[in-house]
Amino acid sequence: MVITNDVTLPEYSELKTDEVKLSTGALLTASAFIGKQCEGVNNEFMLCRQEQNDPRACLEVGKQVTACAKEVLRRIRKECCQEFNQYANCVDKSSRDYTFRHCRKTQAIFDDCMRERLCLLRNDFGYFCRARIHKSSSDPPEPPPCPCHPKVEDATPSLPDCKPRKPARFGGRLYWCND
Template sequence: MVLTKEVVLPEFTTLTVPEVDLSTPTLMSAAPYVGKYCETVNNEFMLCRFESNDPRACIDLGKKVTACTLQLFRNIKNNCKREFNQYSYCVDKSSGNFSFAMCRKTQTIFDECMKEKVSIERPDFGYFCRARVHSSSSAPPPPEPCPCEPKFQDETESLPDCKPRPSARFGGRYFWITE
């Protein structure tokens, strides 16, 4: 990416945030809950990224997403640590590709704990594929200029009528179709 003098990059101190440094099976085990618990903050962040097309404008929202994820993992640690550790350990050790198939019993125990103690139900299958309308508190981006204005001043009004083409010398490609 080429930068010019006009591009203002954020200072390093504004980019520092506590990271979610957890293993893949741990993140995969909690992924449905992270998606549901942080849904509104994440939707706002993704809307900002899509509308602004500039990641610098969305740094604060990215920090809020990370903070939300850390808050969920603190809730899991305080309320369902043993059940979650069993489930993530099963996901880690039961297969080579972190499959959930062998871990349905520990998943059920963890889901019941999350429902009872943290008051979050596991999202049903296909929850994240459904279309939902996100109502944002941020202002919409300014409208883009209309692309319907003519780009060339010397446009032709219409093309002249063409002469009919002669038939192909060696036959057409649809020779098997009879008229």
């Protein structure tokens, strides 16, 4: 990536945060519950990235997303550790592309534990694809300034009037279609 001298990069201390150190299978196992519990913070982060068009402006919100995911995983480990480990192990080892179809029984056991002990339900299929309105707590960004165009007296020539045209001198292109 090429940057110029006028770009200020954040210090390492600003970027440092506790990361979620789990395998892909374990993250996929908890993804539905992390997605539901951290939906508001994650939407705020994505809105910040979209509006600011600069990831440096959204570092603090990104840290909040990571902290939320770690909190959900901490609660899962505290209440449903054995069920979580069985399901994550199944997802890790049952297929090379981490499909869930071989692990539906362990998923049902894990979902039951989450429902009974943490009162969390797995979302129905397509929940994260539905359109929702996010009420943001941050202020909207300033609209970009309008580009200044010099005012020129009638710079473009006017279009011809829309008068009816005469029929083509040698007939139309589709003369064989006329009935």
